[in-house]
Amino acid sequence: xxxxxxxxxxxxxxxxxxxxxxxxxxxxxxxxxxxxxxxxxxxxxxxxxxxxxxxxxxxxxxxxxxxxxxxxxxxxxxxxxxxxxxxxxxxxxxxxxxxxxxxxxxxxxxxxxxxxxxxxxxxxxxxxxxxxxxxxxxxxxxxxxxxxxxxxxxxxxxxxxxxxxxxxxxxxxxxxxxxxxxxxxxxxxxxxxxxxxxxxxxxxxxxxxxxxxxxxxxxxxxxxxxxxxxxxxxxxxxxxxxxxxxxxxxxxxxxxxxxxxxxxxxxxxxxxxxxxxxxxxxxxxxxxxxxxxxxxxxxxxxxxxxxxxxxxxxxxxxxxxxxxxxxxxxxxxxxxxxxxxxxxxxxxxxxxxxxxxxxxxxxxxxxxxxxxxxxxxxxxxxxxxxxxxxxxxxxxxxxxxxxxxxxxxxxxxxxxxxxxxxxxxx
Amino acid sequence: xxxxxxxxxxxxxxxxxxxxxxxxxxxxxxxxxxxxxxxxxxxxxxxxxxxxxxxxxxxxxxxxxxxxx
Numbered sequence: 001x002x003x004x005x006x007x008x009x010x011x012x013x014x015x016x017x018x019x020x021x022x023x024x025x026x027x028x029x030x031x032x033x034x035x036x037x038x039x040x041x042x043x044x045x046x047x048x049x050x051x052x053x054x055x056x057x058x059x060x061x062x063x064x065x066x067x068x069x070x071x072x073x074x075x076x077x078x079x080x081x082x083x084x085x086x087x088x089x090x091x092x093x094x095x096x097x098x099x100x101x102x103x104x105x106x107x108x109x110x111x112x113x114x115x116x117x118x119x120x121x122x123x124x125x126x127x128x129x130x131x132x133x134x135x136x137x138x139x140x141x142x143x144x145x146x147x148x149x150x151x152x153x154x155x156x157x158x159x160x161x162x163x164x165x166x167x168x169x170x171x172x173x174x175x176x177x178x179x180x181x182x183x184x185x186x187x188x189x190x191x192x193x194x195x196x197x198x199x200x201x202x203x204x205x206x207x208x209x210x211x212x213x214x215x216x217x218x219x220x221x222x223x224x225x226x227x228x229x230x231x232x233x234x235x236x237x238x239x240x241x242x243x244x245x246x247x248x249x250x251x252x253x254x255x256x257x258x259x260x261x262x263x264x265x266x267x268x269x270x271x272x273x274x275x276x277x278x279x280x281x282x283x284x285x286x287x288x289x290x291x292x293x294x295x296x297x298x299x300x301x302x303x304x305x306x307x308x309x310x311x312x313x314x315x316x317x318x319x320x321x322x323x324x325x326x327x328x329x330x331x332x333x334x335x336x337x338x339x340x341x342x343x344x345x346x347x348x349x350x351x352x353x354x355x356x357x358x359x360x361x362x363x364x365x366x367x368x369x370x371x372x373x374x375x376x377x378x379x380x381x382x383x384x385x386x387x388x389x390x391x392x393x394x395x396x397x398x399x400x401x402x403x404x405x406x407x408x409x410x411x412x413x414x415x416x417x418x419x420x421x422x423x424x425x426x
Numbered sequence: 427x428x429x430x431x432x433x434x435x436x437x438x439x440x441x442x443x444x445x446x447x448x449x450x451x452x453x454x455x456x457x458x459x460x461x462x463x464x465x466x467x468x469x470x471x472x473x474x475x476x477x478x479x480x481x482x483x484x485x486x487x488x489x490x491x492x493x494x495x
Contacts, residue, residue, distance in 0.1 A: 035491065217491070260491035264462050265469075268489060295492070297460035 007256075007258075007266050011043040014032055014254050018241050019126040021209055023057035023133035028207040028397055030198050031064050033085055033275035036255050037213030038062070041261045042272045043254075045092060057133060058209075059291065062089050062096040063201050067195060069170045070177050070186075072281035078164055084275045097201055102165040105191040109397035111200045112334060115248025150388050179385020183282050183289035188229070188380045192335055193391075195251075202249045210251045214239075217260035217298075219253070220312040225294040230376035234338040236319040244321075245337045259309065333374035334398055335381075340374055368402050462489040 015021055021420035031037045031043060047056035064085050068078035082098060089096040098391075180186045202210050212221065219239045226238050237243045255263070267274060282288075302308045322339065331340055366387060373381055387395060457463070463470040464487040470478065480486070 261458075261462060264489045264491050268464070268487075269467075295460075296458075299492075303459045 003265070004270065007262065008043065008046060009255060010038075010257055012047060012056070012240070019191055020242055020250065021058050022126065022129045025058045025209060026205075026207045027058045027209040027211055027252075028060065028061045028063055028198070029208055030206070030212045031062055031085075031089075031354055032213070032277050033064065033081070033088075034213070034278060035263050035267050035272075035274055036215040036218065036258070036260070038211040038272050038274045039093065039258070039267055040211060040255050042270070059128070059209040060094050061205065061207060062094050063198065063308045064089065064091065064096070064098055064199060066098065066164075067190070067194070068277065069173050070190060070277045070281060073278065075164055075167075075170075081275060081277055087272055088275065097205065099197060100165050101190075101193060101197065102169040103171060104197045105169060105176075106393045107196055107200050107391070107393045109393045109400065111393065112198050112337065112397045114332060114337060115246055152305075173282070173366070174251050176385065176389050176391070179389045181383045181385075181403050183280070183287075184229070184291065185383035186280055186282075187289050187291045190382065198251075199246055199249055208249060210249060212251060212253055213255045214258045215258050215263055216253050216313050217309050219256045219293045219316065220309045221291070221298055223312055223316045224298065225291050226376075228290050228294065229334075231374075233301065233322075234374075235316060235335070236321040237338060239316050240321060242321075255311075296318075333377050334369070334372040334394070334401065335377045336374060338374055340372075347357075351392075369398055371405070372398055389399060434478040460490065462491060463487070464489065 005038070019393055021027060023148065029037070029041055031041060041062070044056065044060050048060070049055075066082055066085075067080055068081060084099060087094075089098075124188055142281055177189065180189055198210055198212075202208070223235055223239050224233060226232070231238060239253075239256070241253055241256060243253070266272065298308060298312070332338065333340055369381060369387060384390070387398075435483065463475075464485075465473055465480075466485050467487075
């Protein structure tokens with residue numbers, strides 16, 4: 001009983017302490033069917049159903065992405081998994097969306113651009129927002145109107161009956177993944193597509209927040225893995241509670257204080273349903289990935305030194321995101337949307353080592369992509385297949401940015417500078 | 427070579443069972459960190475892990491926290 005109290009309290013404390021989720025806000029829960037995200041769903045359900053004073057106050061929606069195509073599942077297995085997940089989602093009464101990773105291939109280029117809003121907007125104080133919301137609710141109750149609680153909706157909206165995508169799409173996705181040379185690149189590619197798809201779902205369905213179920217264990221592993229991948233500059237956004245790189249949609253990680261073990265026990269004792277799917281499919285020639293190595297390393301260390309994970313986690317907590325910089329799309333990484341951390345001349349020194357032999361395709365050559373990527377995305381990109389295998393939205397956005405950069409370079413000498421330098425040439 | 431895995435008999439000492447064990451007739455590959463072992467709904471760490479002697483009617487449950495969501 002006290003474990004349950006502790007577990008539930010931790011969730012509410014996490015949300016309460018950080019105060020980023022405003023009352024009445026639409027929050028999309030990203031569910032993988034795994035233990036942590038299922039526990040997160042249960043916490044949200046519990047939190048919303050309490051008596052008015054202590055109730056959580058946002059409007060949840062659920063999304064599940066079927067990644068079976070790249071996890072070695074057959075179409076039959078994917079159908080089965082989807083059925084089980086759909087039943088689980090329907091049980092909750094919240095609106096839900098079933099997506100497949102194949103849909104990432106059809107995303108618009110705008111998904112790689114930062115949305116409006118975020119830090120540039122002055123947001124109302126949290127306390128004022130809560131008070132305003134409570135007042136509004138009291139007024140609604142007094143005048144006899146019902147609130148927009150999930151149970152009064154007409155059932156789940158969105159793609160509730162979407163089934164498997166066309167086989168051609170599945171093959172296209174598998175080709176993309178097969179073209180990646182290392183398992184590390186595949187893992188990064190998967191995470192990238194998944195996050196783009198989540199973002200797109202949130203944007204199109206009007207959600208301003210996305211909750212993902214990364215546990216403390218997962219966050220600690222990610223912290224060190226990303227360090228090894230060259231993402232040291234972005235550790236805070238990659239693992240912190242708030243990830244606002246997209247601008248209009250903020251990713252929130254409320255489970256990051258829970259150890260995987262705690263979550264496992266909670267799920268077992270309180271009957272939280274899960275749907276387990278296999279991990280990313282690895283071919284025989286791929287030994288392992290940096291991700292798996294790091295997970296194995298940390299978990300083994302944890303056996304003899306039980307404070308390992310929490311120490312890594314607490315150290316990570318001390319990191320804070322860099323202050324928001326200029327909004328220009330040329331200054332953000334094409335793939336991960338973090339600030340470009342390589343500037344100017346250093347690029348030229350790195351290029352020969354990063355770019356293999358070219359077939360001279362102009363805009364489609366790897367060289368064209370390099371200046372648009374941050375350091376770690378460049379390394380991942382180097383291990384991915386030829387640019388032609390990349391999804392269309394990545395290529396079109398890359399082309400768009402390359403053109404703009406070229407254009408800017410051409411008119412550079414005619415642009416007025418803020419300081420009193422004489423313009424070059426005439 | 428392939429070693430025949432020993433079945434954990436509930437009346438026998440857990441000491442004799444190597445790390446390759448059967449649970450409910452399904453062969454479980456050698457335990458690795460990240461896999462929770464519950465003996466009668468309690469963490470096996472509390473029982474001394476492999477030092478614990480399994481009693482008759484004991485319920486052993488394996489939960490993997492790897493590849494989780």
